[in-house]
Amino acid sequence: MDGTILLADDDRAIRTVLGQALTRAGCRVRSTGSATTLWRWIEEGEGDVVVSDVMMPDGDALDLLPAIRKKRPDLPVIVMSAQNTVMTAIRAAEAGAYEYLPKPFDLKELLEQVRKGLAQRPGGKPAAVVDDTPEREENLPLIGRSPAMQEVYRIMARLMNTDLSVMISGESGTGKELVARALHNFGHRKNGPFVAVNMAAIPRELIEAELFGHEKGAFTGATERNVGRFELGNGGTLFLDEIGDMPLDAQTRLLRVLQEGEFTRVGGREAIPANVRIIAATHQDLKSLIIEGKFREDLFYRLNVVPVRLPPLRERLEDIPDLARAFLNRAEEEGLPRKRITQDALETLKRQSWAGNVRELENLMRRLAVLCPDETISATEVEQEVASRPSMAAEPKAQSGQKLSQAVEGHLQRYFSLHGNELPPPGLYDRIIREVEMPLIALALSATRGNQVKTAELLGINRNTLRKKIRELDIPVTRGKKLM
Template sequence: MSEVTILVADDDRGIRTVLDQALQRAGYAVRTTGQTRTLWSWIEGGEGDLVITDVVMPDENGLDLIPRVKELRPDLPVVVTSARNTLLTAVRATERGAFEYLPKPFDLQEVVEVVERGLAPAARGGAEEPAAGAPDEDEQMPLIGRSPAMQDVYRVLARLVGTELTVMINGESGTGKELVARALHDYGKRREGPFVAVNMAAIPRELIESELFGHEKGAFTGATHRQAGRFEQASGGTLFLDEIGDMPMEAQTRLLRVLQEGEYTTVGGRTPLKADSRIVAATHQDLGELVRAGRFREDLYYRLNVVPLRLPALRERIEDIPDLVRHFLNRCEREGLPRKSMAPEALESLRAHSWPGNVRELENLVRRLCALCSDDVIGASTIQSELADVESDRGDGASRQPAGAQSLADAVDAHLRAYFDAHGDGLPAAGVYDRVIREVERPLISLALETMGGNQLRTAKLLGLNRNTLRKKIRELDIEPGDATR
């Protein structure tokens, strides 16, 4: 059998070298170039069994080469690599007929595995024709982030936009589930149709069927005229069913019939109507657990969960925070709010936050700072103060602890019980209250000072103390400056 040859085009000599070495170790012959025109001459000459090309090349965009390759040699797999790791890059690569999209920096073993899949006979039947009318490059990005977690999302989305498959998006509140649903619509075959979103948790249970399927005049008390439902409104487009786990059982039964038979009837109606919309569902709940608890139909679960897509929480992609902040600052400026920028140390403070509200919480914070902060450059102390206020507004921290964690009250109770048990009859005659309070106050004030970077004014505000009272306690508790940084 003749030797399999991989053609590699990248303007970075270092990347060409590591790909050359990795692919040769895997048993392939390799030809590398830093010019698209050289790559094209090899392809025209019938060379190569698979192509790996960068997007940004000095003489031609690698994505623009793909349609010509598909026309001349439709069975030649093209793998696209790019440091411009956005959803648009992934979608464009897929639309033009690329076999795979690999964001940089990539794992060399993953490259070898992609090459092996690309050379498999089943993978060489050509790609689906790209959809017409894709959004322009300079359009606002629907999703922001270059982290590995988001790259996985982009690659799945790029494969799904050209299909009609039902998608189930799972993720915590605030992770951007509706943005993903809109991306599936905006870059898909139904982009010219309507995008209709409905939140199951926001609709009274007795009105959900009417909301989804519509109703006829006189169908129930108050139905004074015919009302089109969301399925009818979404005809020819996409219907996004958010918080699907909150759908009552009776509505689940009707939705299952729509998915099975492709038609439905309005409340009080008799004539079946054709359902012509792509279904995208989303939830922050564990639907599998709801099925086991008898609160969600198992057959509907499998109908909706054709393609599951999990969105990462913001704490799982902290490296995306600078890009997200820049995006939100620019959006605020376009909306007429004062122009702001973020100091590097402020970004570090944002990275250290746990973000229980995810991207939505970050966006709200940035908007608030753009509107209320008087400084043109937002510093770390401002961020720390704002985050401290947010934590205070959330109330008792015990409600936010992970499952199985002790509340503060339980921890203190256990500590005091151990203290009293250990001392027994040897407890001091007086002063236990002051001793316990001192033991709690010292670490509390030290930690607050550390959180506020040693700034006593902001620490006093965080603790709800007068500044002079705080200074007095620092002296009484013998808190050294170094204690605030431990």
């Protein structure tokens, strides 16, 4: 690398380490612990790339960025911060930072970003007004400072002011809708509506009408025109939650809308522009569903332009203290008793498996806020509450000799435990029946090598009924070899 790097950090040790690494890489380095000195160098035209900490004794580097962008729009600025919340990443992106690196970071990553900055100096980002109002942790759209969440924040910051389709993947309870709302609320469509629709909660035969609307008389029960979610979200964001549960015929129509940029209501002829940003989410493995013929590959690539994976809570245990305190503060703001939590109690929380992820932790903190008699929640109280609800600690597993009904009951308990005091989304009966029917029919077809006559006889159902189920459940059928 060849260029002059302006390095600013109030920590002398960090300046020494980074300065030596940059010098070994071939760069010339000027380092300072002062924002004032950094700005003077920039005004004098020095430096090819700036590497600066956000917080310094005499100023905030993010406050300098608009002035830097105005004075020298081609100067790449890489900002570093130990205050690595989602708002720091968003502020850095809005202010026009070339790159944001949360501390601690990999030295190789910094050198790579400097190399890219030196190679791309002709390109500058526009200035932006920075809102430096301090944020309380519990008021942030997302909470967590772990490396896993930092990667999520960096991707989000790049996506804020684009209309690219986003696919958010993650287990139930990880906060997929929170990410979608943050992308909307901090993006250029924030003044438009945010419309969320859960595919798993809508009867399969009504999904198209729900998304695209319908005309009066389009089907039995359509007594008047109905506006769909695409129209309701005009100018804003449409969040398609649990996209993996969308039936194939609705997938085909959604793909057509994404390709053509317009749609018609069910039973209608008028073409209506589809002016929405699409954000989809799923807890399922869509690539496996594609292989099984249950999800369209072309629709997947339309939706998965930018993938965002939300880590489960077990992969970000270091975030539990921040999350727990924030949930207790929110509970207090909602009228529940004021509670604080001990360090031992936080360590106890970090030892749990958290099958229900962040949602499960929030429900637990609310219960403790109500049930704990003292103002301070101890480790003993956490252990007692967890022990009284064994479904919290781990996903139920079938035991040797366990009856099918017992195994099913253990599995079904998760639907209720994952939602705490709230009921699961509507349509639970149909979802459970579908979960049981699909593997049962698929296994029976595999055992008979795809022979539908033998399969119907094995299951004790009519052959026409079997054909209907295969079609409705999109189960692949291959003759002459085992399917599973």
